[in-house]
Amino acid sequence: MAKQYVSATINGESSEFLCETQQTLLDVLRDVIGLTGSKEGCASGDCGACSVIMDGRLVCSCLVLGVEAEGSEITTIEGIAEGEKLHPVQQKFLEHAALQCGFCTPGLIVATKALLDENPNPTETEARYWLAGNLCRCTGYDKIIRAVMDAAAEMRGETVA
């Protein structure tokens, strides 16, 4: 079957690509467009390493078909920073040492941005349940949650002691 033509906005830029009908958005991002920041950990929507924001909604890009991206606005990890300036979530992950191998980190940062876009003042429990779809095997989540809460506070304009 011939490839399908798809046009979408990715990280604020118009993007046009050809993909096979069975290719997932994750496959397209990584192998067609070359944005390899989103990772494949399971290809079944269980680990969150492929998390992207699609039309304002947090999704596993391995559960979205490439063709479904037609006309949508997608934010990947590559679109979180503003040029050279890191997003507060990224900065706090670094300061709190909330990553070790770093493989789950892109998905976690995207998921955290989605959380704080929706709920700028989450409790620890709300943060943990929102991020339950992002598996991390290295950190035990402790420093990740601290980074998330600290980033949320900074984005609300509060200084944390």
Next chain:
Amino acid sequence: MNYITSSLKIVGTRPVRPDGVDKVTGRAVFAADTRASGMLWGKVLRSPHAHARIVSIDTSKAEALKGVYAVVTAADFPEIPSEEAFVGEGPMNFRDLALNCMARTKVLYEGHALGAVAASTQAIADEALALIDVKYEILPHVIDVEEAMAADAPILHDDMFTTGVDPKPTKPSNIAKVVTFRKGDVEAGFKEADVIIEGRYTTQPVHQAYIEPHACLATYASDGQVQIHSSSQGHFMVRAYTAKLLGLNMSDIRVNPAEIGGGFGGKTLVYLEPLAVALSKKSGRTVKMQMTREDVFRASGPTSGAAVEVKLGAKKDGTIVAAKQVLKYQAGAFAGSPIGPGCMCGFAMYDLPNVDVVGYDVVSNRPKVAAYRAPGAPITSFAVESAMDDLALKLGIDALTLREKNAAKNGTKTHYGPTHQNIGFTAVLAAVKSHPHWKSPLKPGQGRGLATGFWFNIGGESTALVHVNEDGSVTAATGSPDIGGSRASIGMMVAEVLGVPASAVRTIVADTASIGFTHLTGGSRVTFATGMAATQAAEKVVEDLKRRAAQIWDIPVEAVEWNDGMAYPAGSNAGEFEPLGLAELALKAARTGGPIQAEVSVNAQGAGPGFGAHICDVTVDKETGHVTIERYTAIQDVGKAIHPSYVEGQIQGGAAQGIGWALNEEYIYNDKGQMENAGFLDYRVPVASDVPMIEAVLVEVPNPRHPFGARGVGEVPIVPPMAAIANAIRGATGLRMPDLPMSPPKVRAAFDAAG
């Protein structure tokens, strides 16, 4: 030189890691992120059967498919003769490693590789796999360790005769070996005991469950030069094993270490690389391979399931007079479970006069086990620390007091031989005693558990290279893949010695052609051994810089001091010279002898063992059997925390893995020996909502054999959690859970059985 008592400016602080920005922006390159022009996708044909003879393989239809450029089977690989070795941090035979990568006459587990294809797209590769016609003669299979030991069990290897028994057996067996460790007279000891505790414990196989599946790119060029780009815990290991399995010269292979997305021991050997190289050779193109998550569960190296019996005898005052243990560990399809360490670690933290430990290494039809964080120790400590808790209860003694009474100290002779020196177990127990968690009252319905753990930690061979760039900045290169933040700690040690800010040192991981041999990242060795090499290299650079300053000032070298990143004349007799920093000295490098650098290789001795103690509070839901971890404190002797955040990270991560092992993780097999839960939905690892904050308490009893006092830290934290949680459940409910995982159905069943 030794900096243990020096006042330190950088070591012990928490700078942002040098590779951090790439990781939080998605720019860091893991093996699967790379592509090459003209690249082919490689995929593996895997056995659907747990045990079968390969009657025939016909690859002709697959080879004929348009878009397929190579198909390989065992026929494309040399037959590797039997050679015992220490492979991937555990005992293994190279012949077995080769057969594990590509089956020859038999498949020994579901998922066992028996062929591979390279095609222009993943879809075509998948189609090709389906076109490979394999005729199997299905054989009866066995998985459970004790079933595999039974006299009538299906035999995996006709040439496996149990070693370590007398007389030598004449019938083949699934028991590869028996090991024993004895001290004193355990039967006499039990006669002296006032109280005896016996227990039988079982554990299920679990996987390291790194989020990044194995992946690699390989190119076999027409001149025989091989390039491999791979995520592994050791690129020198990848080079050596790939060379061995394919009959190539190591010198013709260059391995580039990609960033690695977790290993925990599971990436200390090869699965895909030899296949990718063989496919590349046959097709003349670069081949990329990555495992699916199902492949990772079915066909990499999950750890042993086991059955363990423990018997403890103690006097009324809590002194343990006799300790006996029988351990049976699954090795998977080929011999080589971590039975040795399993036998050695359970009692390693205690001073016991009479000990008898017997261990069985047993093969069965599941993937060959690979190392998993303190291999062998979590299982043995689950059993021993649960029994210790029952002993404390029976004696009417506090769980901590029982440990204190029997604690190993400096000078304690272990039951496996060596005498403990410079250990921190007593300090760890003291830290438990004084910790607010231990002293805090329990809420109604809660239970508290305590458990301890031990790991040897290793040193070994490492190379580090420190060079001063023309602008005075510093690069430190090592051969150690960074799986936990080691680039940060190594850079910090180098910066400390040089006296420059941490940000002035960039640490990289160099490939096999660019740095001297370095043993793989595992065994909690990098901060210790590679850190030692890097420190010594930095010291050599300092000596060189002093010599150059002396030359510039035209004074004797003895008259030069080095402080805070600068050369100073030592006293006013030496002359009134302005201090020279790295930038100024680098400017004059050519005139003072040439490029400024030093490379040091070590075979690091004196790695100090680590001890840990975990405190866990739980509540147990009687209706659902769900266990909630309310509070968790992990206390560990870390020697010296070079970068405390990454040391805490190791402790928290290891504890979380232990929590998963305790409460939910297990391989579920159907009656055909196939794994039914080969995915993250049903192989349930801890998620963020499963665990509270994990408080990591760093006790620092310096290891005098490391320049900064560091001990390995990465493995100890996975050892105590299972028993800590089991003991907490016992505290909360009165129920002893001897079988892992303590998942809701099991806990509910225990409640039901208790009535």
Next chain:
Amino acid sequence: MPRVVLSSGSAGQQFTNGQTEFEVEATSFRRLILELERRFPGLGKQVEESMAVAIDGEIFQDAYAAELRPGSEIYLIPKIGGG
């Protein structure tokens, strides 16, 4: 003379006919391996390939040069790795 103890966990007993403790004349670890190989053919090789060595309590990583004192106690145990 240095005393060598073979823990049975180390699969060395198959070369020594069950004997687990012996004294060996050697002042360096290298000499010790050569002596063991001489007295029990195959044992020296086994020690080098698959055993860890603890000399007076300290586990050594394959160091020929490690010195042995007259009263040294040497334990041969299974090789230790990690994960």
